[in-house]
Amino acid sequence: MQRVETLTAQLALVEGTYEEQSDLIKLVEADALDATMRRKGQLYLLVEAHHTGPQALAACHIVRRVIFQGFYSDSSYSVTSSLRAAIRLANKALYEHNFKLPDEQRVFVGLSCAILRDTDLFLAQVPPTQAYLLAEGRLRALPTHPSWDPAHVSIAPFVRSGALGASLFIEPELYRCSMNSGAGMLLCTSSFAPLLGRIELDHALRQGDPAVVMERLRQAATAHELGEAHALSMTVTAVRKQALRLPRGAGRATSEPAERAGWLQRLGSAVLRVVRPQLDEPQPEPTAPDSLRQLPPQPTLSPKPIPRPPPIDLGPGIDEHYAQMRRKDYDTAPVRHENLPPSAFLGEDLAPGALKQPIDLGDPIALTPGRPYRPRYEYKPLIDMTWGERLSLPFRRTVLGIEERWRARRVRNSLPPQSPMLRGQGLTYRRLRAPIPWQLLLGLVVTVIVLIFYGIMLTQANEQQLAIEYFEVAEQRLAQVREAPNDAEAMESLELASQAIDEVRSSPTVNDTNPALWLRYQDLQREYERALAAVQRLNFLDNPVVLATHPLETGQFIDLVVPPQLVGVTDTLVIENMNHIYAVDADTRNGRLYRIPREGGQAQPYLTPGQGVGTAVVGSVRAALWRIDQVIAIDQAPNGFGYYFQSGGNWNYSKLGASEIWFPRDRLDVEEYMGNLYIWGAQPNEVLRFRSGFYGDPPDYWLDPASIAGIDLSTVVDMAVDGSIYLLRSNGTILIFSQGQLVAEVTPEALNPPINLVRGFSVTGVGPDDGYFFLVDTLNGRIIQVEKTSGRVIQQVKTRPNSSVHFDALTSLVVDTSNPRPILYVVNGNQIIRAELPDLPRPFRENDEG
Structure with missing residues (x-):
């Protein structure tokens, strides 16, 4: 050890x-x-x-x-x-x-x-x-x-x-x-x-x-x-180990008494050797040299170097070899322009060289028919041609044949050409260029353009025909959905129809430049969404609007407060507060309260940490709610949680009683009903109630311990109050309490995909028998409307796949029912989104049933 x-x-x-x-x-x-x-x-x-x-x-x-x-x-x-x-x-x-x-x-x-x-x-x-x-x-x-x-x-x-x-x-x-x-x-x-x-x-x-x-x-x-x-x-x-002892003979320091003892011993030994030489001690054996302190034996080297082999004889150098080749080629080369003497350029005599064979102008009948000259145009072998040259070869031969006929007719009508004059090989003359065949080039360009347009039109016709076939398949499968005897077969037919519609959507001919197919696609999409709403109870939001984004690049919102529409209000401060919505920052250490115009705009800080309110200093804002005619904020400071309200346009502060012992793990949910404050998340598995006007006193424990015995409240993620208290679990089930007692448990019916992770919900109506639950399904990016009494799913709400807004980080929502048509205010990560609630799905077979 x-x-x-x-x-x-x-x-x-x-x-x-x-x-x-x-x-x-x-x-x-x-x-x-x-x-x-x-x-x-x-x-x-x-x-x-x-x-x-x-x-x-x-x-x-x-x-x-x-x-x-x-x-x-x-x-x-x-x-x-x-x-x-x-x-x-x-x-x-x-x-x-x-x-x-x-x-x-x-x-x-x-x-x-x-x-x-x-x-x-x-x-x-x-x-x-x-x-x-x-x-x-x-x-x-x-x-x-x-x-x-x-x-x-x-x-x-x-x-x-x-x-x-x-x-x-x-x-x-x-x-x-x-x-x-x-x-x-x-x-x-x-x-x-x-x-x-x-x-x-x-x-x-x-x-x-x-x-x-x-x-x-x-x-x-x-x-x-x-x-x-x-x-x-x-x-x-x-513990550090002691230093190793040095070997004998190594240099080490000795004390002064030891040196004196050694000197006296050597002196006594010398005296004894003089007096009694026969008693001399034997000579000590020579000690072997220390191999660690001496160099190894060095090898002996001879002063005569090893003889080297003679170099190989490669003959003359490469420069001399090339000079000999140039002289040989010059002597055997034919007479060319650069080899002629200067006198060849001064006279009209023919340059020396090989004589040309004369042309036989005898009777050509007995001779084999053939041309006395090389053809004007020579073709490469077919195997050496590219595919483009092979395809254009018939057209090229046709054009050359027409040109040859036209040229022959023109030559016959003209005068016979003069005999060519012999020119010396050594004389320089201007080379004549061949004429450019403009007609041929123009015809070739026109032909290529016609072929290109024909190919484009043929491709478009094929794509349009293919899109029409996909339209027919999708319409047939939608008809099968209407005729399906049960929901299972309807779901299967709906999946096949979705695949056909995806193929139609990917076709390049189905766009707004083709009105006929585009209108047909719009009708098909509406029929598909209607079938989707009837079978899966799935609706899509129409024109969702992003009201505001978080001012920080990495910031996110966690909660939202939407003031209700009050009638008969004349106070300008109350009217100004009602014309804004309020968002709570998700940062638990430096959370802020933001104010946003109801019609959209930039999120402005409304209450920030470090801000002085009287003798208090604002901590991290953890929750907010609407009470009577103003917004209320709850912060977390080192000495406990505070309650911030406004009076005359200025913030005021009151400490919540016994809040210094709160240690919320995640989200702190605060709700208000009849002036009382209800808080979830401050104490494990408990709802705290502050009575109206006594927020500085210790709160009441609202839940009855005997009623919640054996009930798992560890997965509760949100709370709502409307006379009864609703606690939402992460799996979508809702516990309904009244007077501290559990009176009901609502479980939404099964969906595909199932409900796995719910982050929040909103409750409408008055009492447990009126209104709906709106669940925020973060994992599947949807909002689920559930009936309060039975748990029946009314509809699922999503954004369209091609929309610029996507539910990819849903956190919470508020449903404003003060308008004839409910309006959804959704917190989606760093965005605040507003959209109207879609109409309830109609039966897909209502025409057949009627």
């Missing part, structure tokens, strides 16, 4: 002054223990009272002294048993001390006590002190602070009944782990707990130096102006 040692460091800050040793820390390491106490292990203790003062310091000294004496004097061999006994003795001593004092002078103490025996660490924890352990490669906090895990069960505020000195019964929180090399521990007072983040503390403890941790705590205390703080840091490191 690897041997380890511990390094420790302390920090003591008393009334803003740093001290070397802390009165609240007890440190007992192995050097200060005898053999009997060493078997118990090393002790690291930090105590903290719930307030400061002389009485608090005296109480801490009592606890520290009794813990030390009780632990090491206990006869048990179990560290855990001895630690429990010592804590019970300290609690009893402090309780007796407090019993003699009046209530206002009694002190309650928390502690963090760690025992390190070999590599095993035993930790006892009593709040409000804080402990951090870096063991087995993982950082743990005891207890876990809200900044690390808001949902942890041990983050409740400090309760005096659980501290030392409050009662005769104490139950500390115990923890055990293995502390190997590289592990670390930090014991600190509660003032450091909210200042230490997981990442920075993990980095500091992994340095393996307690001084680094203390320096980080010192910086945090200075930055936050702490007046009282104490901390103890301990790290475990491996």
Whole structure:
């Protein structure tokens, strides 16, 4: 097993002054223990009272002294048993001390006590002190602070009944782990707990130096102006091995007495050899040379180099070879322009060269018919032609034949040409160009253009014919949907019709430039949507409008407040508030309340964190709602949750009673009914009710515990209130409560695809027997309208596939029923969308049934 040692460091800050040793820390390491106490292990203790003062310091000294004496004097061999006994003795001593004092002078103490025996660490924890352990490669906090895990069960505020000195019964929180090399521990007072983040503390403890941790705590205390703080840091490191002994003969330092002893010994040996040479000691054997300190034997080299082979004879060089070839070619080359002498260009004599054979002008009847000259146009072999040349070959031969006939007729009508004059080979003359066949080129261009237009028209006709065939197939399959005997066959026929319509849509001829096919496609699409609404109860939004987008690039909305239409209002401030809608930011740390014009526009911050309202400072806005004639905001500040309302156009503030103990995990849902506030998400599985006008008092627990026994409320994601309270689960089921009792549970009927993830809902009507539920199905990008009483699905609402607006991040919605036709206000990620609710689906076979 690897041997380890511990390094420790302390920090003591008393009334803003740093001290070397802390009165609240007890440190007992192995050097200060005898053999009997060493078997118990090393002790690291930090105590903290719930307030400061002389009485608090005296109480801490009592606890520290009794813990030390009780632990090491206990006869048990179990560290855990001895630690429990010592804590019970300290609690009893402090309780007796407090019993003699009046209530206002009694002190309650928390502690963090760690025992390190070999590599095993035993930790006892009593709040409000804080402990951090870096063991087995993982950082743990005891207890876990809200900044690390808001949902942890041990983050409740400090309760005096659980501290030392409050009662005769104490139950500390115990923890055990293995502390190997590289592990670390930090014991600190509660003032450091909210200042230490997981990442920075993990980095500091992994340095393996307690001084680094203390320096980080010192910086945090200075930055936050702490007046009282104490901390103890301990790290475990491996014991460094001793240096290896040098071999004999190596250079090493010797002490002065050793050198003197060696000199005297050598002198005595010399005297004995002179007096008694026969007793001389034998000569020491020569020691073998150290191979590590001498060079290896070097190879011997000969001064004569190895003879090299003679080079290969390659004959004359390449320059001489090319010169010989040029001379040979010049001598054997025929007479050409560059080989003629200058005198050849001065006279009219023929240049020397081979004589041409005369043409036989005899009777051509007995000769084989043939042309005495090469053809005007020569064709390549068919195998060497490209496909374009092969296709154009008949047209080319036809054109050349016509040209030959026209040329022959023209030659016969003209005078006979003069005989050509012999020209010397060495004389230069201007070369004549062949005439350009403009007529041929024009005819070829016209032919190509005609063929191109013909191909285009043929392609369009084929595509149009193919689109018409797809139209016929789609219409036949829609007719099969009407004639289907049951919903299963209707769904199958509808799927086939959808595939045919997709083929029609992909055809390039079906667009607004082809009115006949475009109008037919529009009619087919309407019939398909009608069949879809009748069979699957699926409707599409017509002309959805994006009212506003989030002003931040990565920001998103989470909730929306739409004021109702009030009649007879004359107050200009109320009218201005009603002409806007309000959106809540999804950021839980820096959430804002935005105001947006009802007809659309830019989202303007309406209430922001850090804004001063009276003596209060606005925290992160978590929820908003409409109450009577104004918008209300709920924020989360370090000292609890606040209630913000307006008076005369200015914000006012009131703290919600007992809200400092709320730790909402996800979304905080606040609803208002008859002046009362109902809150879901502040306490696990509970609805809190603040009575009208008493928002500063502690709330009531509205749900009846006996009624919800055995009911799973952990998946509830949203709440609505209209006299009854509706709780929505993530699977789409709705629990209806009245007077704190569960009265009904509504389950929507099965759909395809099924309902898997619902984020929110909106409730219309008055009471549980009137109106509808509108569910936000985030996973499938749809809004589901469900009947309140039976759970029957009325319709599903989506955006069209070709629409510029898509439901890809649905969060919540509000249904405004103050107009003749309900209007949907939808929160879709960073967008606020408004659209009219489609009409209810009509029966698809109503014509046949009528």
